[in-house]
Amino acid sequence: MGDAMLAISNLNKRFDTAAGHVQALYNVDLQVQEGEFVTVIGPSGCGKSTLLRIVAGLDSGYTGSVTLEGVQIGGPGIDKGFIFQEHRLFPWLTVEKNIASDLPLGNKEVRQKVDELIELVKLKGFEKSYPRELSGGMAQRVAIARALLRNPKILLLDEPFGALDAFTRAHMQTVLLDIWRTNQTTMIFVTHDIDEAVFLGNRVVILEPRPGKIRNIIPIDLPYPRKKTTTSFQELRLKVLNQFEKVDELELTDGAGI
Amino acid sequence: MTNQAVVVRGSSRPGKAATIGLGMILPASVLILWQTLGHYGIISELLFPTPYTIAESFITLAIAGDLWTNFRISAARALLGFLLGGGLGLLLGIVVGLFRRSEKLLDPSIQMIRMIPSLAVIPLFILWFGIGEESKVLLIAKGAFFPIYINTFMGIRNVDNKLFEVARVLGFSRMKQIIRLVLPAAVPNIMLGVRLSLGLSWLGLVVAELIASSSGIGYMISDARQFADTPVVFVGIIIFAIAGLLSDSVVRLIERRLLRWKDSYQG
Ligand SMILES: Nc1ncnc2c1ncn2[C@@H]1O[C@H](COP(=O)(O)OP(=O)(O)O)[C@@H](O)[C@H]1O
Ligand SMILES: [Mg+2]
Numbered sequence: 231m232g233d234a235m236l237a238i239s240n241l242n243k244r245f246d247t248a249a250g251h252v253q254a255l256y257n258v259d260l261q262v263q264e265g266e267f268v269t270v271i272g273p274s275g276c277g278k279s280t281l282l283r284i285v286a287g288l289d290s291g292y293t294g295s296v297t298l299e300g301v302q303i304g305g306p307g308i309d310k311g312f313i314f315q316e317h318r319l320f321p322w323l324t325v326e327k328n329i330a331s332d333l334p335l336g337n338k339e340v341r342q343k344v345d346e347l348i349e350l351v352k353l354k355g356f357e358k359s360y361p362r363e364l365s366g367g368m369a370q371r372v373a374i375a376r377a378l379l380r381n382p383k384i385l386l387l388d389e390p391f392g393a394l395d396a397f398t399r400a401h402m403q404t405v406l407l408d409i410w411r412t413n414q415t416t417m418i419f420v421t422h423d424i425d426e427a428v429f430l431g432n433r434v435v436i437l438e439p440r441p442g443k444i445r446n447i448i449p450i451d452l453p454y455p456r457k458k459t460t461t462s463f464q465e466l467r468l469k470v471l472n473q474f475e476k477v478d479e480l481e482l483t484d485g486a487g488i
Numbered sequence: 489m490t491n492q493a494v495v496v497r498g499s500s501r502p503g504k505a506a507t508i509g510l511g512m513i514l515p516a517s518v519l520i521l522w523q524t525l526g527h528y529g530i531i532s533e534l535l536f537p538t539p540y541t542i543a544e545s546f547i548t549l550a551i552a553g554d555l556w557t558n559f560r561i562s563a564a565r566a567l568l569g570f571l572l573g574g575g576l577g578l579l580l581g582i583v584v585g586l587f588r589r590s591e592k593l594l595d596p597s598i599q600m601i602r603m604i605p606s607l608a609v610i611p612l613f614i615l616w617f618g619i620g621e622e623s624k625v626l627l628i629a630k631g632a633f634f635p636i637y638i639n640t641f642m643g644i645r646n647v648d649n650k651l652f653e654v655a656r657v658l659g660f661s662r663m664k665q666i667i668r669l670v671l672p673a674a675v676p677n678i679m680l681g682v683r684l685s686l687g688l689s690w691l692g693l694v695v696a697e698l699i700a701s702s703s704g705i706g707y708m709i710s711d712a713r714q715f716a717d718t719p720v721v722f723v724g725i726i727i728f729a730i731a732g733l734l735s736d737s738v739v740r741l742i743e744r745r746l747l748r749w750k751d752s753y754q755g
Contacts (some may be wrong), residue, residue, distance in 0.1 A: 286657060288653060288656065288657070305656070306653075306656040306657045306659070307657075307659045308657075308658060310657070311657070312657045314653075314654075315648070316650070318650055318651060318653075318654045320651065320654075320668075320669070320672070321749050321750070322672045322673070322675070322749040322750075323585075323672075323749070331658055331660075331668065332659075332660050332661075332664045332668050333657065360748070360749045361749075362749065362750075363753035375659075376658070380659070381660070425531040
């Protein structure tokens with residue numbers, strides 16, 4: 231396997247506010263291999279977003295070490311793609327211009343790559359549409375294409391399908407797996423949906439709150455494409471579900487699946 | 489059956505001509521009433537010349553060429569004042585909006601100047617520049633400056649922080665953040681400022697020309713007042729109204745073009 235692409239060791243992050251302090255992350259250790267698809271699951275407030283934002287370089291003020299290809303994370307940049315829960319497209323730009331953003335569409339190379347990505351995220355025919363004319367799932371696919379255009383070493387997705395309905399969500403999951411297989415981009419995918427975590431990940435990282443720390447990491451040794459109805463899938467799903475012993479945690483994590 | 493359906497659809501969704509027609513009902517009725525009342529001497533012809541008399545006076549002035557000359561002079565003043573004040577307002581609004589330090593440096597002084605009523609500075613402007621073009625253009629510029637300045641400033645400060653995060657993740661340089669994010673996001677506010685400024689430019693023009701001028705539509709009005717030539721006063725007022733309306737329509741057209749992306753209530 232060699233050195234991990236992303237190495238997080240002994241990561242601690244505390245938020246100090248007027249109301250007191252929150253230990254958002256406590257002694258987090260995690261290695262992600264190149265090309266791996268890691269899903270992170272846990273109840274609301276357990277530090278999932280904080281973890282992802284630190285890896286992206288959006289949050290600082292932590293202790294411990296976070297390295298990407300051996301280099302300590304500085305600020306945010308195009309080597310670390312980020313997909314937020316909301317699509318966060320520029321509302322005044324059309325789909326293709328959003329994907330290009332600060333890169334010139336007049337450039338032949340950019341143009342070609344944008345066209346390829348539009349094909350990849352299945353948005354042909356919507357190049358000239360504005361974000362307000364898109365459905366939630368389409369807009370999120372534009373956001374994914376925008377990140378992919380920059381050839382990120384790692385793609386960080388923070389509950390990207392959380393706001394979508396069950397059918398769109400299932401469709402988006404297969405689209406994302408397609409992209410992953412085509413581009414072999416390393417992914418960290420945060421969710422609070424157990425089905426989604428098991429369906430997508432090579433490994434499922436389970437976080438627990440107060441303080442936010444890793445409870446367990448469960449490998450999902452199922453070949454892709456997976457079927458949610460098979461017994462082996464259901465067994466693994468149950469294994470993850472069993473990690474959440476307390477009833478109040480169950481309510482937070484279960485039921486979001488299909 | 490088919491015919492009926494067409495009729496129903498036609499009546500529930502009026503076309504463009506029908507919409508304009510709807511808007512014309514009220515003004516047309518007023519004109520007819522006005523003309524009738526004046527014609528039978530129920531209202532004073534001296535204070536309220538009939539629409540017909542006003543139209544006559546308009547044609548006389550137009551043929552003599554005074555109207556066009558005066559209008560050109562007035563329009564040039566308004567435009568110049570608007571461009572000067574509005575342009576400066578846009579520039580300073582951007583600078584003050586972007587940089588906290590320039591806000592601390594400039595904004596207090598700008599707010600102080602804003603509080604000085606335009607009418608109060610007219611005597612000063614006249615003392616400094618005489619009743620020539622400068623004093624009028626500057627007065628108009630002073631009025632046009634503030635709406636654009638304030639709205640540009642607010643537009644820039646109200647850019648969604650979530651989009652700033654996107655710009656950081658996408659690796660925008662500081663320059664690109666301004667050009668690709670801050671300015672486009674501020675365009676709705678800037679356009680609002682432009683419309684308000686344009687309105688104030690016309691207002692400033694009227695004030696400047698009524699008080700101290702020897703040419704322009706405002707001068708034409710105040711000159712006619714001295715000779716109790718009421719129809720000419722009306723002609724001047726109507727020209728101001730039409731010019732103001734037309735310029736606002738042009739800006740609104742530009743606004744709609746620029747803000748096509750916006751998802752807002754269209755009525
Ligand atoms: N900017 C912040 N300031 C203060 N507290 C924060 C901030 N961001 C997150 N937190 C706190 O840190 C904890 C983890 O938050 P977060 O990472 O958003 O959780 P999750 O994404 O798993 O729901 C929560 O208790 C939250 O209230
Ligand atoms: Mg979160």
